Amino acid sequence: MIAQLRLLRLPRTARAYCELDHWSFDPRYTNGRCPICGWEAPGAPSAPAWLMVARRVDWQLFGLLALAILLVVIGLIVAQAAGFHAPAAHFSPSGIASGARTASGVR
Numbered sequence: 001m002i003a004q005l006r007l008l009r010l011p012r013t014a015r016a017y018c019e020l021d022h023w024s025f026d027p028r029y030t031n032g033r034c035p036i037c038g039w040e041a042p043g044a045p046s047a048p049a050w051l052m053v054a055r056r057v058d059w060q061l062f063g064l065l066a067l068a069i070l071l072v073v074i075g076l077i078v079a080q081a082a083g084f085h086a087p088a089a090h091f092s093p094s095g096i097a098s099g100a101r102t103a104s105g106v107r
């Protein structure tokens with residue numbers, strides 16, 4: 001009985017026919033356009049603009065980038081917990097480039 005009610009509620013699929021290609025297609029799955037030549041079927045439903053933009057974005061690359069950032073953050077946390085510090089450059093406090101040459105005075 002439930003299956004019969006669902007069948008009654010579903011709208012009939014309107015297939016479009018491209019006369020150029022002699023191809024019948026369902027415009028719901030092709031965004032209202034012919035999959036071969038791109039002809040736009042009249043009265044066919046089309047997706048909103050934000051959905052078209054979201055479909056073009058490669059979300060797997062964003063996931064990969066987020067995973068890389070997460071791994072770097074976890075690595076920094078582990079390095080700090082283990083007591084590792086990056087070697088810092090030593091600068092002479094007097095401003096002289098090399099303290100060792102001036103201290104001896106002789107090569």
Ligand SMILES: [Zn+2]
Binds near residue numbers: 037
């Ligand atoms: Zn076509």
